[in-house]
Amino acid sequence: GRHMKKNITPLGESVRQSLELYLADLGQIEPTHMWDMVMRCVEKPLLETAMQRASGNQSRAANMLGITRNTLRKKLQAHQLI
Numbered sequence: 001g002r003h004m005k006k007n008i009t010p011l012g013e014s015v016r017q018s019l020e021l022y023l024a025d026l027g028q029i030e031p032t033h034m035w036d037m038v039m040r041c042v043e044k045p046l047l048e049t050a051m052q053r054a055s056g057n058q059s060r061a062a063n064m065l066g067i068t069r070n071t072l073r074k075k076l077q078a079h080q081l082i
Helices: 011-026 034-053 058-065 069-078
Strands: none
Touching: 011 034, 034 058, 034 069, 058 069
């Protein structure tokens, strides 16, 4: 794969740090529905970033994401991005 700049935190590490902060904020409360929460939290900025990179072209954004244009449209609508 491509080499990333050494000073950039890999995405997985950023997610791990965010989750640790989230769990610390909960304290003794047992988290629930973490899967859905994380997927929702990650999906919207991913869609926004792909659409921005594709200059608003849904076909290009879908191609970047590896999903169909139809799936992209459904996700954009679900997140009220279109």
